[in-house]
Amino acid sequence: MGKVLPGLVISFVSQKGGCGKTTLTAMFANYLNTIGKKKGLTVAVIDCDDFQRSFLGIRERELASPEVTQEQKDNMYDVYAINSNEFKDHIVELKEKYDIILVDFPGNMVQEGVITMYYLLDFAIIPVVPTPIDFSSTLKFLEKFKEIIKEKKEKFNLETSYVGILNKVNKNEKESKAIINSINSGNLGIPFLDHSISDLVSNRRAASTMENKVTFEQRCVFDEIILMLTLHVQKSKK
Ligand SMILES: Nc1ncnc2c1ncn2[C@@H]1O[C@H](COP(=O)(O)OP(=O)(O)OP(=O)(O)O)[C@@H](O)[C@H]1O
Ligand SMILES: [Mg+2]
Incomplete structure:
Protein backbone atom coordinates (compact mmCIF):
# COMPACT_ATOMS: atom_id res chain seq x y z
CA MET A 1 0.00 0.00 0.00
CA GLY A 2 1.13 3.54 -0.77
CA LYS A 3 0.95 6.06 2.05
CA VAL A 4 -2.36 7.55 0.94
CA LEU A 5 -3.56 5.51 -2.05
CA PRO A 6 -3.33 1.81 -2.81
CA GLY A 7 -0.62 2.32 -5.45
CA LEU A 8 -2.64 3.43 -8.45
CA VAL A 9 -1.16 2.52 -11.83
CA ILE A 10 -2.09 5.16 -14.39
CA SER A 11 -1.05 5.63 -17.98
CA PHE A 12 -1.65 7.64 -21.11
CA VAL A 13 -2.07 4.91 -23.71
CA SER A 14 -2.39 4.69 -27.46
CA TYR A 31 1.32 18.46 -11.30
CA LEU A 32 0.68 15.46 -9.02
CA ASN A 33 4.13 15.79 -7.46
CA THR A 34 3.50 19.47 -6.70
CA ILE A 35 -0.01 19.21 -5.29
CA GLY A 36 0.66 15.80 -3.70
CA LYS A 37 3.47 17.02 -1.46
CA LYS A 38 1.02 18.74 0.88
CA LYS A 39 -0.92 15.50 1.22
CA GLY A 40 2.11 13.22 1.59
CA LEU A 41 1.35 11.64 -1.78
CA THR A 42 4.27 9.90 -3.49
CA VAL A 43 4.62 9.79 -7.27
CA ALA A 44 6.89 7.77 -9.54
CA VAL A 45 7.15 7.41 -13.30
CA ILE A 46 8.13 4.18 -15.06
CA ASP A 47 9.47 4.49 -18.57
CA CYS A 48 8.44 1.28 -20.37
CA ASP A 49 9.11 2.54 -23.87
CA ASP A 50 12.10 0.22 -24.28
CA PHE A 51 13.17 1.47 -27.69
CA GLN A 52 12.89 5.23 -27.11
CA ARG A 53 13.37 5.85 -23.39
CA SER A 54 12.15 9.42 -24.01
CA PHE A 55 11.07 9.99 -20.42
CA LEU A 56 14.32 8.75 -18.93
CA GLY A 57 16.15 10.87 -21.53
CA ILE A 58 14.41 14.04 -20.35
CA ARG A 59 15.26 13.27 -16.71
CA GLU A 60 18.89 12.47 -17.52
CA ARG A 61 19.32 15.71 -19.47
CA GLU A 62 17.82 17.67 -16.57
CA LEU A 63 20.08 15.98 -14.02
CA ALA A 64 23.11 16.80 -16.18
CA SER A 65 22.09 20.41 -16.82
CA PRO A 66 24.05 23.09 -14.88
CA GLU A 67 20.88 25.23 -14.95
CA VAL A 68 18.97 22.83 -12.73
CA THR A 69 19.40 23.71 -9.06
CA GLN A 70 19.98 21.27 -6.20
CA GLU A 71 16.60 22.30 -4.77
CA GLN A 72 14.91 21.34 -8.03
CA LYS A 73 16.75 18.02 -7.98
CA ASP A 74 15.67 17.40 -4.38
CA ASN A 75 12.04 17.95 -5.36
CA MET A 76 12.09 15.52 -8.27
CA TYR A 77 9.98 12.36 -8.16
CA ASP A 78 11.59 8.98 -8.87
CA VAL A 79 11.89 7.80 -12.48
CA TYR A 80 12.51 4.13 -13.37
CA ALA A 81 13.23 2.51 -16.69
CA ILE A 82 11.78 -0.99 -16.78
CA ASN A 83 11.54 -3.20 -19.85
CA SER A 84 7.94 -3.96 -20.76
CA ASN A 85 8.49 -7.72 -20.38
CA GLU A 86 9.69 -7.19 -16.78
CA PHE A 87 6.93 -4.76 -15.75
CA LYS A 88 4.83 -7.47 -14.07
CA ASP A 89 7.81 -8.51 -11.90
CA HIS A 90 8.28 -5.02 -10.45
CA ILE A 91 4.86 -3.46 -10.27
CA VAL A 92 3.68 -5.10 -7.01
CA GLU A 93 6.71 -3.79 -5.14
CA LEU A 94 6.32 -0.32 -6.68
CA LYS A 95 2.63 -0.22 -5.74
CA GLU A 96 3.69 -0.82 -2.13
CA LYS A 97 6.17 2.04 -2.31
CA TYR A 98 4.26 4.81 -4.15
CA ASP A 99 0.73 6.20 -4.11
CA ILE A 100 0.66 6.94 -7.82
CA ILE A 101 2.68 5.25 -10.53
CA LEU A 102 2.53 6.80 -13.99
CA VAL A 103 3.70 4.54 -16.78
CA ASP A 122 -5.90 0.76 -12.95
CA PHE A 123 -6.64 3.83 -15.01
CA ALA A 124 -5.97 4.56 -18.69
CA ILE A 125 -6.17 7.95 -20.37
CA ILE A 126 -6.29 7.85 -24.15
CA PRO A 127 -4.89 10.93 -25.93
CA VAL A 128 -6.57 11.62 -29.24
CA VAL A 129 -5.31 14.24 -31.67
CA PRO A 130 -8.32 15.52 -33.62
CA THR A 131 -6.96 15.21 -37.15
CA PRO A 132 -8.26 12.71 -39.75
CA ILE A 133 -5.10 10.53 -39.73
CA ASP A 134 -4.89 10.32 -35.96
CA PHE A 135 -8.61 9.74 -35.65
CA SER A 136 -8.68 6.66 -37.90
CA SER A 137 -5.73 4.98 -36.19
CA THR A 138 -7.25 5.76 -32.80
CA LEU A 139 -10.39 3.90 -33.86
CA LYS A 140 -8.31 0.80 -34.60
CA PHE A 141 -6.49 1.12 -31.29
CA LEU A 142 -9.73 1.52 -29.34
CA GLU A 143 -11.15 -1.72 -30.73
CA LYS A 144 -8.11 -3.64 -29.44
CA PHE A 145 -8.02 -1.73 -26.18
CA LYS A 146 -11.66 -2.49 -25.38
CA GLU A 147 -11.11 -6.19 -26.18
CA ILE A 148 -8.19 -6.37 -23.74
CA ILE A 149 -10.10 -4.55 -20.99
CA LYS A 150 -13.13 -6.82 -21.48
CA GLU A 151 -10.92 -9.92 -21.40
CA LYS A 152 -9.30 -8.69 -18.18
CA LYS A 153 -12.70 -8.18 -16.55
CA GLU A 154 -13.87 -11.66 -17.62
CA LYS A 155 -10.68 -13.43 -16.52
CA PHE A 156 -9.85 -11.62 -13.29
CA ASN A 157 -12.92 -9.53 -12.44
CA LEU A 158 -10.63 -6.48 -12.31
CA GLU A 159 -11.59 -3.09 -13.68
CA THR A 160 -9.53 -0.61 -15.66
CA SER A 161 -11.28 2.75 -15.79
CA TYR A 162 -10.61 4.80 -18.89
CA VAL A 163 -11.28 8.15 -20.48
CA GLY A 164 -10.23 9.93 -23.66
CA ILE A 165 -8.51 13.31 -23.79
CA ILE A 180 -14.28 17.14 -32.05
CA ASN A 181 -18.04 17.40 -32.63
CA SER A 182 -18.17 13.76 -33.65
CA ILE A 183 -16.22 12.70 -30.52
CA ASN A 184 -18.40 14.86 -28.29
CA SER A 185 -21.49 13.15 -29.66
CA GLY A 186 -20.05 9.83 -28.43
CA ASN A 187 -18.91 8.37 -31.75
CA LEU A 188 -15.74 6.81 -30.32
CA GLY A 189 -17.76 4.91 -27.73
CA ILE A 190 -15.62 6.04 -24.80
CA PRO A 191 -16.14 8.90 -22.35
CA PHE A 192 -14.02 12.02 -22.93
CA LEU A 193 -12.81 14.68 -20.53
CA ASP A 194 -14.68 17.98 -20.86
CA HIS A 195 -11.37 19.85 -21.02
CA SER A 196 -8.67 19.43 -23.64
CA THR A 209 10.26 16.18 -15.29
CA MET A 210 10.57 19.14 -12.94
CA GLU A 211 8.06 21.43 -11.37
CA ASN A 212 6.72 23.67 -14.05
CA LYS A 213 4.32 26.54 -14.39
CA VAL A 214 0.91 24.95 -14.80
CA THR A 215 -1.40 26.69 -17.24
CA PHE A 216 -5.09 27.17 -16.52
CA GLU A 217 -5.91 24.71 -19.30
CA GLN A 218 -3.61 22.01 -17.89
CA ARG A 219 -5.01 22.53 -14.40
CA CYS A 220 -8.58 22.05 -15.69
CA VAL A 221 -7.61 18.80 -17.43
CA PHE A 222 -5.63 17.38 -14.52
CA ASP A 223 -8.21 18.29 -11.88
CA GLU A 224 -10.81 16.53 -14.01
CA ILE A 225 -8.59 13.42 -14.19
CA ILE A 226 -8.03 13.55 -10.41
CA LEU A 227 -11.78 13.67 -9.87
CA MET A 228 -12.18 10.58 -12.06
CA LEU A 229 -9.37 8.82 -10.19
CA THR A 230 -11.11 9.57 -6.91
CA LEU A 231 -14.32 8.03 -8.26
CA HIS A 232 -12.33 4.99 -9.46
CA VAL A 233 -10.79 4.50 -6.01
CA GLN A 234 -14.19 4.83 -4.32
CA LYS A 235 -15.71 2.32 -6.74
CA SER A 236 -12.86 -0.17 -6.17
CA LYS A 237 -13.36 0.00 -2.39
CA LYS A 238 -16.97 -1.19 -2.68
N1 LIG B 1 -0.36 19.79 -26.64
C1 LIG B 1 0.72 19.81 -27.41
N2 LIG B 1 1.03 20.94 -28.13
C2 LIG B 1 2.11 20.96 -28.93
N3 LIG B 1 2.95 19.94 -29.12
C3 LIG B 1 2.69 18.80 -28.45
C4 LIG B 1 1.58 18.66 -27.56
N4 LIG B 1 1.59 17.41 -27.05
C5 LIG B 1 2.66 16.79 -27.57
N5 LIG B 1 3.33 17.61 -28.41
C6 LIG B 1 4.53 17.31 -29.22
O1 LIG B 1 4.22 16.19 -30.06
C7 LIG B 1 5.36 15.35 -30.21
C8 LIG B 1 5.00 13.95 -29.75
O2 LIG B 1 4.70 13.98 -28.38
P1 LIG B 1 5.09 12.80 -27.40
O3 LIG B 1 6.50 12.39 -27.59
O4 LIG B 1 4.64 13.19 -26.05
O5 LIG B 1 4.14 11.65 -27.98
P2 LIG B 1 4.12 10.09 -27.65
O6 LIG B 1 2.71 9.66 -27.77
O7 LIG B 1 4.81 9.85 -26.36
O8 LIG B 1 4.98 9.49 -28.84
P3 LIG B 1 5.60 8.00 -28.95
O9 LIG B 1 4.46 7.09 -29.33
O10 LIG B 1 6.62 8.14 -30.04
O11 LIG B 1 6.17 7.64 -27.63
C9 LIG B 1 6.47 15.98 -29.38
O12 LIG B 1 7.26 16.78 -30.23
C10 LIG B 1 5.72 16.87 -28.39
O13 LIG B 1 6.49 17.97 -28.00
MG1 LIG C 1 6.40 8.55 -25.86
Missing part, protein backbone atom coordinates in the same frame (compact mmCIF):
# COMPACT_ATOMS: atom_id res chain seq x y z
CA GLN A 15 -0.83 2.79 -30.27
CA LYS A 16 -0.67 6.07 -32.15
CA GLY A 17 2.85 7.46 -32.03
CA GLY A 18 3.23 11.14 -31.24
CA CYS A 19 -0.24 11.67 -29.72
CA GLY A 20 1.34 13.08 -26.56
CA LYS A 21 1.71 10.12 -24.17
CA THR A 22 5.16 11.16 -22.91
CA THR A 23 4.39 14.89 -22.82
CA LEU A 24 1.14 14.41 -20.90
CA THR A 25 2.81 11.92 -18.53
CA ALA A 26 5.45 14.53 -17.70
CA MET A 27 2.93 17.36 -17.25
CA PHE A 28 0.65 15.24 -15.06
CA ALA A 29 3.48 13.76 -12.99
CA ASN A 30 4.79 17.27 -12.26
CA ASP A 104 5.09 5.96 -20.00
CA PHE A 105 3.76 3.37 -22.46
CA PRO A 106 5.31 2.49 -25.81
CA GLY A 107 3.34 3.42 -28.93
CA ASN A 108 2.84 -0.20 -29.97
CA MET A 109 1.11 -3.33 -28.73
CA VAL A 110 3.58 -5.88 -30.03
CA GLN A 111 6.51 -5.22 -27.71
CA GLU A 112 6.95 -8.17 -25.34
CA GLY A 113 4.90 -7.80 -22.16
CA VAL A 114 2.79 -4.83 -23.30
CA ILE A 115 -0.54 -6.68 -23.24
CA THR A 116 0.19 -7.82 -19.66
CA MET A 117 0.91 -4.18 -18.82
CA TYR A 118 -2.61 -3.28 -20.00
CA TYR A 119 -3.97 -5.91 -17.58
CA LEU A 120 -2.08 -4.26 -14.72
CA LEU A 121 -3.38 -0.73 -15.35
CA LEU A 166 -8.20 15.57 -26.81
CA ASN A 167 -4.61 16.70 -27.22
CA LYS A 168 -2.95 19.11 -29.68
CA VAL A 169 -6.29 20.77 -30.31
CA ASN A 170 -6.45 23.59 -32.81
CA LYS A 171 -10.00 24.83 -32.60
CA ASN A 172 -9.58 27.05 -35.65
CA GLU A 173 -9.06 24.11 -38.01
CA LYS A 174 -12.23 23.14 -39.82
CA GLU A 175 -11.39 19.41 -39.92
CA SER A 176 -10.58 19.36 -36.22
CA LYS A 177 -13.89 20.99 -35.38
CA ALA A 178 -15.81 18.28 -37.22
CA ILE A 179 -13.85 15.51 -35.47
CA ILE A 197 -5.04 20.45 -24.30
CA SER A 198 -4.25 22.89 -27.11
CA ASP A 199 -1.59 22.57 -29.76
CA LEU A 200 0.90 25.08 -28.35
CA VAL A 201 4.66 25.47 -28.30
CA SER A 202 4.42 26.03 -24.54
CA ASN A 203 2.85 22.55 -24.20
CA ARG A 204 5.70 21.05 -26.19
CA ARG A 205 8.11 22.68 -23.76
CA ALA A 206 6.16 21.24 -20.85
CA ALA A 207 7.85 17.87 -21.41
CA SER A 208 10.02 18.38 -18.36
Whole structure:
Protein backbone atom coordinates (compact mmCIF):
# COMPACT_ATOMS: atom_id res chain seq x y z
CA MET A 1 0.00 0.00 0.00
CA GLY A 2 1.13 3.54 -0.77
CA LYS A 3 0.95 6.06 2.05
CA VAL A 4 -2.36 7.55 0.94
CA LEU A 5 -3.56 5.51 -2.05
CA PRO A 6 -3.33 1.81 -2.81
CA GLY A 7 -0.62 2.32 -5.45
CA LEU A 8 -2.64 3.43 -8.45
CA VAL A 9 -1.16 2.52 -11.83
CA ILE A 10 -2.09 5.16 -14.39
CA SER A 11 -1.05 5.63 -17.98
CA PHE A 12 -1.65 7.64 -21.11
CA VAL A 13 -2.07 4.91 -23.71
CA SER A 14 -2.39 4.69 -27.46
CA GLN A 15 -0.83 2.79 -30.27
CA LYS A 16 -0.67 6.07 -32.15
CA GLY A 17 2.85 7.46 -32.03
CA GLY A 18 3.23 11.14 -31.24
CA CYS A 19 -0.24 11.67 -29.72
CA GLY A 20 1.34 13.08 -26.56
CA LYS A 21 1.71 10.12 -24.17
CA THR A 22 5.16 11.16 -22.91
CA THR A 23 4.39 14.89 -22.82
CA LEU A 24 1.14 14.41 -20.90
CA THR A 25 2.81 11.92 -18.53
CA ALA A 26 5.45 14.53 -17.70
CA MET A 27 2.93 17.36 -17.25
CA PHE A 28 0.65 15.24 -15.06
CA ALA A 29 3.48 13.76 -12.99
CA ASN A 30 4.79 17.27 -12.26
CA TYR A 31 1.32 18.46 -11.30
CA LEU A 32 0.68 15.46 -9.02
CA ASN A 33 4.13 15.79 -7.46
CA THR A 34 3.50 19.47 -6.70
CA ILE A 35 -0.01 19.21 -5.29
CA GLY A 36 0.66 15.80 -3.70
CA LYS A 37 3.47 17.02 -1.46
CA LYS A 38 1.02 18.74 0.88
CA LYS A 39 -0.92 15.50 1.22
CA GLY A 40 2.11 13.22 1.59
CA LEU A 41 1.35 11.64 -1.78
CA THR A 42 4.27 9.90 -3.49
CA VAL A 43 4.62 9.79 -7.27
CA ALA A 44 6.89 7.77 -9.54
CA VAL A 45 7.15 7.41 -13.30
CA ILE A 46 8.13 4.18 -15.06
CA ASP A 47 9.47 4.49 -18.57
CA CYS A 48 8.44 1.28 -20.37
CA ASP A 49 9.11 2.54 -23.87
CA ASP A 50 12.10 0.22 -24.28
CA PHE A 51 13.17 1.47 -27.69
CA GLN A 52 12.89 5.23 -27.11
CA ARG A 53 13.37 5.85 -23.39
CA SER A 54 12.15 9.42 -24.01
CA PHE A 55 11.07 9.99 -20.42
CA LEU A 56 14.32 8.75 -18.93
CA GLY A 57 16.15 10.87 -21.53
CA ILE A 58 14.41 14.04 -20.35
CA ARG A 59 15.26 13.27 -16.71
CA GLU A 60 18.89 12.47 -17.52
CA ARG A 61 19.32 15.71 -19.47
CA GLU A 62 17.82 17.67 -16.57
CA LEU A 63 20.08 15.98 -14.02
CA ALA A 64 23.11 16.80 -16.18
CA SER A 65 22.09 20.41 -16.82
CA PRO A 66 24.05 23.09 -14.88
CA GLU A 67 20.88 25.23 -14.95
CA VAL A 68 18.97 22.83 -12.73
CA THR A 69 19.40 23.71 -9.06
CA GLN A 70 19.98 21.27 -6.20
CA GLU A 71 16.60 22.30 -4.77
CA GLN A 72 14.91 21.34 -8.03
CA LYS A 73 16.75 18.02 -7.98
CA ASP A 74 15.67 17.40 -4.38
CA ASN A 75 12.04 17.95 -5.36
CA MET A 76 12.09 15.52 -8.27
CA TYR A 77 9.98 12.36 -8.16
CA ASP A 78 11.59 8.98 -8.87
CA VAL A 79 11.89 7.80 -12.48
CA TYR A 80 12.51 4.13 -13.37
CA ALA A 81 13.23 2.51 -16.69
CA ILE A 82 11.78 -0.99 -16.78
CA ASN A 83 11.54 -3.20 -19.85
CA SER A 84 7.94 -3.96 -20.76
CA ASN A 85 8.49 -7.72 -20.38
CA GLU A 86 9.69 -7.19 -16.78
CA PHE A 87 6.93 -4.76 -15.75
CA LYS A 88 4.83 -7.47 -14.07
CA ASP A 89 7.81 -8.51 -11.90
CA HIS A 90 8.28 -5.02 -10.45
CA ILE A 91 4.86 -3.46 -10.27
CA VAL A 92 3.68 -5.10 -7.01
CA GLU A 93 6.71 -3.79 -5.14
CA LEU A 94 6.32 -0.32 -6.68
CA LYS A 95 2.63 -0.22 -5.74
CA GLU A 96 3.69 -0.82 -2.13
CA LYS A 97 6.17 2.04 -2.31
CA TYR A 98 4.26 4.81 -4.15
CA ASP A 99 0.73 6.20 -4.11
CA ILE A 100 0.66 6.94 -7.82
CA ILE A 101 2.68 5.25 -10.53
CA LEU A 102 2.53 6.80 -13.99
CA VAL A 103 3.70 4.54 -16.78
CA ASP A 104 5.09 5.96 -20.00
CA PHE A 105 3.76 3.37 -22.46
CA PRO A 106 5.31 2.49 -25.81
CA GLY A 107 3.34 3.42 -28.93
CA ASN A 108 2.84 -0.20 -29.97
CA MET A 109 1.11 -3.33 -28.73
CA VAL A 110 3.58 -5.88 -30.03
CA GLN A 111 6.51 -5.22 -27.71
CA GLU A 112 6.95 -8.17 -25.34
CA GLY A 113 4.90 -7.80 -22.16
CA VAL A 114 2.79 -4.83 -23.30
CA ILE A 115 -0.54 -6.68 -23.24
CA THR A 116 0.19 -7.82 -19.66
CA MET A 117 0.91 -4.18 -18.82
CA TYR A 118 -2.61 -3.28 -20.00
CA TYR A 119 -3.97 -5.91 -17.58
CA LEU A 120 -2.08 -4.26 -14.72
CA LEU A 121 -3.38 -0.73 -15.35
CA ASP A 122 -5.90 0.76 -12.95
CA PHE A 123 -6.64 3.83 -15.01
CA ALA A 124 -5.97 4.56 -18.69
CA ILE A 125 -6.17 7.95 -20.37
CA ILE A 126 -6.29 7.85 -24.15
CA PRO A 127 -4.89 10.93 -25.93
CA VAL A 128 -6.57 11.62 -29.24
CA VAL A 129 -5.31 14.24 -31.67
CA PRO A 130 -8.32 15.52 -33.62
CA THR A 131 -6.96 15.21 -37.15
CA PRO A 132 -8.26 12.71 -39.75
CA ILE A 133 -5.10 10.53 -39.73
CA ASP A 134 -4.89 10.32 -35.96
CA PHE A 135 -8.61 9.74 -35.65
CA SER A 136 -8.68 6.66 -37.90
CA SER A 137 -5.73 4.98 -36.19
CA THR A 138 -7.25 5.76 -32.80
CA LEU A 139 -10.39 3.90 -33.86
CA LYS A 140 -8.31 0.80 -34.60
CA PHE A 141 -6.49 1.12 -31.29
CA LEU A 142 -9.73 1.52 -29.34
CA GLU A 143 -11.15 -1.72 -30.73
CA LYS A 144 -8.11 -3.64 -29.44
CA PHE A 145 -8.02 -1.73 -26.18
CA LYS A 146 -11.66 -2.49 -25.38
CA GLU A 147 -11.11 -6.19 -26.18
CA ILE A 148 -8.19 -6.37 -23.74
CA ILE A 149 -10.10 -4.55 -20.99
CA LYS A 150 -13.13 -6.82 -21.48
CA GLU A 151 -10.92 -9.92 -21.40
CA LYS A 152 -9.30 -8.69 -18.18
CA LYS A 153 -12.70 -8.18 -16.55
CA GLU A 154 -13.87 -11.66 -17.62
CA LYS A 155 -10.68 -13.43 -16.52
CA PHE A 156 -9.85 -11.62 -13.29
CA ASN A 157 -12.92 -9.53 -12.44
CA LEU A 158 -10.63 -6.48 -12.31
CA GLU A 159 -11.59 -3.09 -13.68
CA THR A 160 -9.53 -0.61 -15.66
CA SER A 161 -11.28 2.75 -15.79
CA TYR A 162 -10.61 4.80 -18.89
CA VAL A 163 -11.28 8.15 -20.48
CA GLY A 164 -10.23 9.93 -23.66
CA ILE A 165 -8.51 13.31 -23.79
CA LEU A 166 -8.20 15.57 -26.81
CA ASN A 167 -4.61 16.70 -27.22
CA LYS A 168 -2.95 19.11 -29.68
CA VAL A 169 -6.29 20.77 -30.31
CA ASN A 170 -6.45 23.59 -32.81
CA LYS A 171 -10.00 24.83 -32.60
CA ASN A 172 -9.58 27.05 -35.65
CA GLU A 173 -9.06 24.11 -38.01
CA LYS A 174 -12.23 23.14 -39.82
CA GLU A 175 -11.39 19.41 -39.92
CA SER A 176 -10.58 19.36 -36.22
CA LYS A 177 -13.89 20.99 -35.38
CA ALA A 178 -15.81 18.28 -37.22
CA ILE A 179 -13.85 15.51 -35.47
CA ILE A 180 -14.28 17.14 -32.05
CA ASN A 181 -18.04 17.40 -32.63
CA SER A 182 -18.17 13.76 -33.65
CA ILE A 183 -16.22 12.70 -30.52
CA ASN A 184 -18.40 14.86 -28.29
CA SER A 185 -21.49 13.15 -29.66
CA GLY A 186 -20.05 9.83 -28.43
CA ASN A 187 -18.91 8.37 -31.75
CA LEU A 188 -15.74 6.81 -30.32
CA GLY A 189 -17.76 4.91 -27.73
CA ILE A 190 -15.62 6.04 -24.80
CA PRO A 191 -16.14 8.90 -22.35
CA PHE A 192 -14.02 12.02 -22.93
CA LEU A 193 -12.81 14.68 -20.53
CA ASP A 194 -14.68 17.98 -20.86
CA HIS A 195 -11.37 19.85 -21.02
CA SER A 196 -8.67 19.43 -23.64
CA ILE A 197 -5.04 20.45 -24.30
CA SER A 198 -4.25 22.89 -27.11
CA ASP A 199 -1.59 22.57 -29.76
CA LEU A 200 0.90 25.08 -28.35
CA VAL A 201 4.66 25.47 -28.30
CA SER A 202 4.42 26.03 -24.54
CA ASN A 203 2.85 22.55 -24.20
CA ARG A 204 5.70 21.05 -26.19
CA ARG A 205 8.11 22.68 -23.76
CA ALA A 206 6.16 21.24 -20.85
CA ALA A 207 7.85 17.87 -21.41
CA SER A 208 10.02 18.38 -18.36
CA THR A 209 10.26 16.18 -15.29
CA MET A 210 10.57 19.14 -12.94
CA GLU A 211 8.06 21.43 -11.37
CA ASN A 212 6.72 23.67 -14.05
CA LYS A 213 4.32 26.54 -14.39
CA VAL A 214 0.91 24.95 -14.80
CA THR A 215 -1.40 26.69 -17.24
CA PHE A 216 -5.09 27.17 -16.52
CA GLU A 217 -5.91 24.71 -19.30
CA GLN A 218 -3.61 22.01 -17.89
CA ARG A 219 -5.01 22.53 -14.40
CA CYS A 220 -8.58 22.05 -15.69
CA VAL A 221 -7.61 18.80 -17.43
CA PHE A 222 -5.63 17.38 -14.52
CA ASP A 223 -8.21 18.29 -11.88
CA GLU A 224 -10.81 16.53 -14.01
CA ILE A 225 -8.59 13.42 -14.19
CA ILE A 226 -8.03 13.55 -10.41
CA LEU A 227 -11.78 13.67 -9.87
CA MET A 228 -12.18 10.58 -12.06
CA LEU A 229 -9.37 8.82 -10.19
CA THR A 230 -11.11 9.57 -6.91
CA LEU A 231 -14.32 8.03 -8.26
CA HIS A 232 -12.33 4.99 -9.46
CA VAL A 233 -10.79 4.50 -6.01
CA GLN A 234 -14.19 4.83 -4.32
CA LYS A 235 -15.71 2.32 -6.74
CA SER A 236 -12.86 -0.17 -6.17
CA LYS A 237 -13.36 0.00 -2.39
CA LYS A 238 -16.97 -1.19 -2.68
N1 LIG B 1 -0.36 19.79 -26.64
C1 LIG B 1 0.72 19.81 -27.41
N2 LIG B 1 1.03 20.94 -28.13
C2 LIG B 1 2.11 20.96 -28.93
N3 LIG B 1 2.95 19.94 -29.12
C3 LIG B 1 2.69 18.80 -28.45
C4 LIG B 1 1.58 18.66 -27.56
N4 LIG B 1 1.59 17.41 -27.05
C5 LIG B 1 2.66 16.79 -27.57
N5 LIG B 1 3.33 17.61 -28.41
C6 LIG B 1 4.53 17.31 -29.22
O1 LIG B 1 4.22 16.19 -30.06
C7 LIG B 1 5.36 15.35 -30.21
C8 LIG B 1 5.00 13.95 -29.75
O2 LIG B 1 4.70 13.98 -28.38
P1 LIG B 1 5.09 12.80 -27.40
O3 LIG B 1 6.50 12.39 -27.59
O4 LIG B 1 4.64 13.19 -26.05
O5 LIG B 1 4.14 11.65 -27.98
P2 LIG B 1 4.12 10.09 -27.65
O6 LIG B 1 2.71 9.66 -27.77
O7 LIG B 1 4.81 9.85 -26.36
O8 LIG B 1 4.98 9.49 -28.84
P3 LIG B 1 5.60 8.00 -28.95
O9 LIG B 1 4.46 7.09 -29.33
O10 LIG B 1 6.62 8.14 -30.04
O11 LIG B 1 6.17 7.64 -27.63
C9 LIG B 1 6.47 15.98 -29.38
O12 LIG B 1 7.26 16.78 -30.23
C10 LIG B 1 5.72 16.87 -28.39
O13 LIG B 1 6.49 17.97 -28.00
MG1 LIG C 1 6.40 8.55 -25.86
